[in-house]
Amino acid sequence: MTESPHEVGGFAETSRGPLSKPAVKVDRLEKTLGSNHVLRGISFEARSGEIFGLLGPNGAGKTTTLRVICTLLTPDAGSVEVLGYGTRVSPQEVRRRVGVVTAEIGIYPRLTARENISYFAELSGLMDGEVHRRVDAVIDRLDMSSFAQQRAESLSSGQKQKVAIARAIVHDPPVLMFDEPTSNLDVLASREIREFMLESKGRGKSVIFSTHVLHDAERLCDRVTIIHQGRVVASGATAEVRGGFKDLEDSFLSLVGAAG
């Protein structure tokens, strides 16, 4: 580890500003799944208080990168640190500090929205008294009071996505990762997700936003990394990566085209 670990406790671990230390540091990451060499030396850093875009076409390796960061997959080579904790050495400490929202809204249909959130709050290691307080706070923050007591099976897609977000943030993690979060949602629900990401950034969280929707990325991200076929093809502030092109999409097409 290159830095001393921070204390657990959500906001206490975050710090604002582009010059802050990296919350997530990915260094020369390699990963092969089956016969597919998915990641070929990916490196980037995501800081607290920013939205960091991980961009690339489908199959570029975005989801695999996020899964390695949150310890679901073990890297073949290279390293990942989350707030100073290495994923190989301290996977449980990393998991305590990360919240992940994906496009696949998997929640327990026979539990109510509130029970779904409480389950993950308890598993996240929150104390018994704190669980109730945190669940209430998250329900209030995401405006879920009207359906909190309903079984998840009866909720709309947008409501389910809110439950999935609430589940991911109930332990107040300093690092939030969104993997194509809006791909199955309608316009209104997508907008709420974008607003939530901006709000989280404002609270000093490190937000990693993986998407192939470049319009969203251009509007939201402070910095981006574009990966293609498991390699980084561009990295930097969003405006820098856009360069002289009309928008990020043109820049992206140019970079991906150049990379073959």
Add this chain to the structure above:
Amino acid sequence: MNPIAVVFKKEMLEILRDRRTLIAIGLAVIATPAVLFIISQVATKTATQAYTVGYAGDVPTGLDILFDATGLKLEKVDAPAEAAKQQVDIGLVFTASGVDEYYDPSRQTAQLADVRFQTVLSRYDAAKVAAALQQKGVDPSILNPLPVSVHPLSSPTQAASNSFLSFFLPYILITMSFTGGLSAALDASAGERERKTLESLLLTPVPRSQVLVGKILAVSTISLAAALAAIASMLIALSRIQFGGGTFSAQLSPVATIVMVWAAILLAASFSSLTVALGTLARSFRQGQAYATPLYFITIFPASIVLFIPDFNPNIAYYLIPIFNAVLLLRDAIAHNAVGWEQLAVTSVSLILTGTLSFYAALKLFTREALLVRS
């Protein structure tokens, strides 16, 4: 709260809200008494049913009374052989030299009527011979040179009941231990992948072994509850239903009860680990069911076979075979009201080992990367 308790509590909540599991347990509780009730009705009907005897010629004096007393109804017909094909159950032609009997062995009622007729006939013959001997001044007991007095050392009713229970109870216990928790096991394992909740679950800082223990404990609880509920309903039904007009003693001895509960706990734990491991291997609930069906036959079939061999006296090595050993142990406990310590120890170790190995298999499967990549 301890993470194992958190997972257990959540799984129990989901199971109790799952109609599939509740229906499976409900059916098990209702099905056994229903089947026993039908069997009792059939047995009672068979015992009291009257059969028709079509006859020609003159019925010997006294024989008609015996026919009537044993539920054989006499009906005069022109051609008994022809009538015995369908119109009546058996056909008899009384001649001066004896009786010609006609019956169709492919008809069950004909077989039963024939048995009764043979009984009637032997009683009639014995009475006739005794009367003839008495007329000639000879003691009829000469026909029975070695009279036997039977002194049963235990209640014949209890012995018959134990024999019945030693057949039925292990079968129901094993079947319900397996099927009662199957739906819950697949839901807790394959269901996590199918609902796409697995990734979120594995993202929590709780060690996967603890998640798995919580799940297996919940499945074991349901499995055990299903097995014991089915057994209880069976015993209650047996104590209230009459079989062929006879009573049934549906009481388990303390030894048999203790062995049954212990075997049920071991079976529930083993099957739960096994089915959760199987579910972890499957990509969906349906695929898990497809895997479980052959497993059910592999485990239940050999165990069931032994129930059909009443004189099977296994050596201690047989008690090493998981599931099979539980059947043997229960059979010993119910039929003989005794269990050897050696057999009990070997069975317990074997089943605990099976559960432990299955748990490690499930853990291995639960921690592989392919689990997430494939999902």
